[in-house]
Amino acid sequence: MSQATFRIWRSRPGEAGGFADYRTEVSEGMVVLDAVHQIQADQAPDLACRWNCKAGKCGSCSAEINGRPRLMCMSRLNTLDLTQPVTVEPMRTFPLIKDLVTDVSWNFRVKKGIQCFQPRRPDAADGTWRMAQRDADRVQEFRKCIECFLCQDVCHVLRDHDKHDEFIGPRFFTYSAALEIHPLDSAERLGDLKDTQGIGYCNITKCCTKVCPEHIHITDNAIIPLKERVVDRFYDPVTRLLRMFR
Amino acid sequence: MPAAHSYAYDVLIVGAGGAGLRAAIEAAQSGVTVGLICKSLLGKAHTVMAEGGMAAALANVDDRDNWKVHFADTMRGGQYVNNWRMAEIHAKEAPDRVRELEAYGAVFDRTADGRILQRNFGGHRYPRLAHVGDRTGLELIRTLQDHAIHLGITVHMEHTVIELLLDDGRAAGVLAYDRERGRFHTFAAKAVVLATGGIGRAYKITSNSWEGTGDGHALAYRAGAELIDMEFVQFHPTGMVWPPSVRGILVTEGVRGEGGVLRNSEGRRFMFDDIPDNYKPQTASDPEEGWRYTQGDKNARRPPELLTRDHVARCINREVKAGRGSPHGGVFLDIAWIKEKLPDAEAHIKRKLPSMYHQFKELADLDITKEPMEVGPTTHYIMGGIRVDGDSQESSIRGLFAAGECAAGINGANRLGGNSLSDLIVFGKRAGEYAAASARQRGPVRLDEGAIDRAMKASLEPFDRGGGGENPYKVQHDLQDTMQALVGIVRTEGEMQEALDRLAAFRERAARAGVEGHREYHAGWHTCLDLRNLLDVSEAITRSAIERKESRGGHFREDYPDKAAEFGTVNIATRRVADGTMQVTRVPIPEMPAELKQVIEAEKQ
Ligand SMILES: Cc1cc2nc3c(=O)[nH]c(=O)nc-3n(C[C@H](O)[C@H](O)[C@H](O)COP(=O)(O)OP(=O)(O)OC[C@H]3O[C@@H](n4cnc5c(N)ncnc54)[C@H](O)[C@@H]3O)c2cc1C
Ligand code: SF4
Ligand code: SF4
Ligand code: FES
Numbered sequence: 001m002s003q004a005t006f007r008i009w010r011s012r013p014g015e016a017g018g019f020a021d022y023r024t025e026v027s028e029g030m031v032v033l034d035a036v037h038q039i040q041a042d043q044a045p046d047l048a049c050r051w052n053c054k055a056g057k058c059g060s061c062s063a064e065i066n067g068r069p070r071l072m073c074m075s076r077l078n079t080l081d082l083t084q085p086v087t088v089e090p091m092r093t094f095p096l097i098k099d100l101v102t103d104v105s106w107n108f109r110v111k112k113g114i115q116c117f118q119p120r121r122p123d124a125a126d127g128t129w130r131m132a133q134r135d136a137d138r139v140q141e142f143r144k145c146i147e148c149f150l151c152q153d154v155c156h157v158l159r160d161h162d163k164h165d166e167f168i169g170p171r172f173f174t175y176s177a178a179l180e181i182h183p184l185d186s187a188e189r190l191g192d193l194k195d196t197q198g199i200g201y202c203n204i205t206k207c208c209t210k211v212c213p214e215h216i217h218i219t220d221n222a223i224i225p226l227k228e229r230v231v232d233r234f235y236d237p238v239t240r241l242l243r244m245f246r
Numbered sequence: 247m248p249a250a251h252s253y254a255y256d257v258l259i260v261g262a263g264g265a266g267l268r269a270a271i272e273a274a275q276s277g278v279t280v281g282l283i284c285k286s287l288l289g290k291a292h293t294v295m296a297e298g299g300m301a302a303a304l305a306n307v308d309d310r311d312n313w314k315v316h317f318a319d320t321m322r323g324g325q326y327v328n329n330w331r332m333a334e335i336h337a338k339e340a341p342d343r344v345r346e347l348e349a350y351g352a353v354f355d356r357t358a359d360g361r362i363l364q365r366n367f368g369g370h371r372y373p374r375l376a377h378v379g380d381r382t383g384l385e386l387i388r389t390l391q392d393h394a395i396h397l398g399i400t401v402h403m404e405h406t407v408i409e410l411l412l413d414d415g416r417a418a419g420v421l422a423y424d425r426e427r428g429r430f431h432t433f434a435a436k437a438v439v440l441a442t443g444g445i446g447r448a449y450k451i452t453s454n455s456w457e458g459t460g461d462g463h464a465l466a467y468r469a470g471a472e473l474i475d476m477e478f479v480q481f482h483p484t485g486m487v488w489p490p491s492v493r494g495i496l497v498t499e500g501v502r503g504e505g506g507v508l509r510n511s512e513g514r515r516f517m518f519d520d521i522p523d524n525y526k527p528q529t530a531s532d533p534e535e536g537w538r539y540t541q542g543d544k545n546a547r548r549p550p551e552l553l554t555r556d557h558v559a560r561c562i563n564r565e566v567k568a569g570r571g572s573p574h575g576g577v578f579l580d581i582a583w584i585k586e587k588l589p590d591a592e593a594h595i596k597r598k599l600p601s602m603y604h605q606f607k608e609l610a611d612l613d614i615t616k617e618p619m620e621v622g623p624t625t626h627y628i629m630g631g632i633r634v635d636g637d638s639q640e641s642s643i644r645g646l647f648a649a650g651e652c653a654a655g656i657n658g659a660n661r662l663g664g665n666s667l668s669d670l671i672v673f674g675k676r677a678g679e680y681a682a683a684s685a686r687q688r689g690p691v692r693l694d695e696g697a698i699d700r701a702m703k704a705s706l707e708p709f710d711r712g713g714g715g716e717n718p719y720k721v722q723h724d725l726q727d728t729m730q731a732l733v734g735i736v737r738t739e740g741e742m743q744e745a746l747d748r749l750a751a752f753r754e755r756a757a758r759a760g761v762e763g764h765r766e767y768h769a770g771w772h773t774c775l776d777l778r779n780l781l782d783v784s785e786a787i788t789r790s791a792i793e794r795k796e797s798r799g800g801h802f803r804e805d806y807p808d809k810a811a812e813f814g815t816v817n818i819a820t821r822r823v824a825d826g827t828m829q830v831t832r833v834p835i836p837e838m839p840a841e842l843k844q845v846i847e848a849e850k851q
Contacts, residue, residue, distance in 0.1 A: 012764060012766060013427075013766055014425075027489075027490065028489050028490070029488070029489020029490060029491050029492065029609070029610070030489070030491045031491060031609070034491045037625075040719070040769055040770070041717075041719040041720075041723075045717070045719070045761055045762070045763070045768075045769065045770030045773075046761070046762070046768045046769065046770055046771075047536055047769060048766070048767035048768070048769060049769070050286070050287070051455075051456065052286055052290045052291075052292070052294070052295075052455040052456065052457065053294065053295045054455070054492070055295065055492070055495050055496075055602065055605055055609070056604070056605070056608065057294060057295050057381070057383075057384065058289075058290045058294045058295065058455070059290070060287065060290050074608055074609070076608070076609070078804065097426055097766075097767060098426075098766050098767040099767070101767050103426075104287070105403075107583075108287075108288065108403075110393050110562070111395065112396070116351075116353035116392065116393070116396050117350065117392070117393075119349055119351070121347075122413035124676070127349075128361065129347065129348060129360075130359070130360030130361065131353070131356055131360050131361055131365075132356060133355065133356040136353050136354070136355065136356050138513055139353045140353055140378065140379070142383060143353060143378075143384075143388065144381065144384070146294075149288055154745070162786075165615070166497065175300070179351075182351065184348075184351075185351070192337065
């Protein structure tokens, strides 16, 4: 068995923190999360990290590995250069709690502020609806989201410009898009997207799409169509005129 | 030493999986104040990992389905030691609960005429599982979460309950600690609902996340509540076996539902070699008929790969032991073969089983549309748990309710796939409803300051012992090895007695476990606190398994390989008695009403 070095961010609340190197055994098929667990068990029992499923399904184990936002449980060691130390850092867009664990509570607050699902009247007398699979497919792409918040981590509007109060970020554009194109939904969200949720700040760099572990086409399928709807509603003169007479 | 914060709610729910969230929604909608505590972030509970679907007799795909068939299937799967009242309620109410999810915004896969699509699963007579590809659990948890956050429920994330508090013999609240700071908090409540999920982490090979340490089982047990059926642990036949770091991760039964077949190293479909008599009339007589069944032919019978999980797991175990296994100690599960049958098989597989495709591709470098997978049994689910009243979900302690995997009864000796997610919403709702009603009738509660103080002091002892104490991870690993080796799929009296001796030794080691450092987000300290829960549930499993001297469902004894009539009428119960030891008793199952007996007889043909 061979060994590799992991350069892991260590910090405590209220302290500056820094990297510490750990050497550990690596074996076939291991992922970064396995290495972190091994280090936890043998060398640093107080090392903090989040995880649940270890199969890319829960979105708990987000981190920056060699500078790239990724899920630790889906980052296989054989895809990394093990002759160099592998750096493992917390997501930098969110306030640090300890080691690899960040305070992502902002995301939960943002979601609460988004107008929730409101179904139209049922289609059938028994209270059920009808929906075509192809309509379901479009919504399901967005509902695959595991809320890992890696897209939020990488978006420059949050990371570099700190617009947390005016911009909800790619995860919640995806969430809003899922509600907007939901065949049964009847609520109104476009005004909020324009006025308080900052969709205008997004300049379509597509960094969010690149890091999404669920391969959701965040920019092309969620953000751009939402932007178009906002434009159609609020800026297109013809629509505006028609609305005045309705 | 005072607790950092004291909270008070009418109803306190411990656990934010499907059961806890559904309970919270119901209680909040009825107008009481609701607090919800969970060990992880919201939306990350184990439920998120569920894949295949949730069972409900909607009859959207096959109109012969109805609650009676679902009830009979559940009882047959559970080998008739289920709480029949729960099985009845579950079968009757599941369709409404599933439809309600759609009103909350869930988007299920559709039939051609636009209704909720249902798929085949082991032990279910008709296609019955409402699903979303193979990520049904994510859809369920996200739907409930997104609905719940608008109902005024207070959520305490990353808080771990370490003690259940009683007032005059009734549940009155809990003591918890928060991970971020490691501070203690008290929660007073007029009713408490436990929805803490399973115990998979008592075993080495498991599909469960770190949360599955049996906390609710153990909290209730230590408070004096009765557990039943703890010997019934479900070993899912298909977990990943390679590479080692992913061993145990689940491969959904949906793969077999879509036509996947099991083969040994000789290429033989060994499941055809051993079909239990009571399932013969419903099982395909040849591969061709089995294939037609998976493709929706209503006149075909199911392939033997879709027999109940306990049976399939034992058959795999047998093949491996007989030297007919795959290179890494499993057998082959092949879905790629369907290209012989379907023109566009590759796209079909990716659409029907997207996360399985993804999981094997990324974690094992294997393309399931081209090659067979290697699979073997993994500890998946516990049928046993807190004994509850079938209608109200109240435990043997007043004011203490339980729902979901930590409650027992609906599944008997073996759970059918898909019956857990539906159980969560059916009984989660009921637990929330009855807990709220119970809270409304109750005056103010008093918390036992002495008990709180003792629990806080005991929790901090690992820090007093420091780095010189036992490494908690080592104790945990050794315990998992023991349960895996001695109280696993195939059990004997001698091995289980040996397990009890070892568990006693682990208890001593756990009492010496020590950690260094600060209390904030300390994984090692958390493991110390998990240990007593793992020890209590492991002991309950072992003692119950020793008591049941027969084989039934998930419980297989090599020394008693057959079913015994005397055990067909009892549940094994464990409870803590005054001197702190575990008492094991046999409790008779109440007589089933004549109407339900008739339903079972009518469905037997
Ligand atoms: C990979 C996989 C696939 C599955 N697929 C299916 C399927 O297709 N169909 C099906 O029906 N079933 C399936 N199951 C089973 C099903 O997912 C579980 O039985 C079910 O999700 C359990 O739900 P629950 O609400 O009881 O608990 P969980 O979802 O396990 O949630 C438990 C909650 O309790 C909290 N908790 C635990 N202890 C404490 C404590 N001490 N303090 C505070 N909070 C605590 C946790 O944080 C969590 O929020 C699957 C299971 C797995 C592992
Ligand atoms: S495309 Fe928009 S949302 Fe995505 S990272 Fe770029 S600016 Fe942010
Ligand atoms: S959209 Fe993708 S990257 Fe963003 S939170 Fe969801 S899964 Fe993660
Ligand atoms: S642990 Fe669940 S996504 Fe990594």
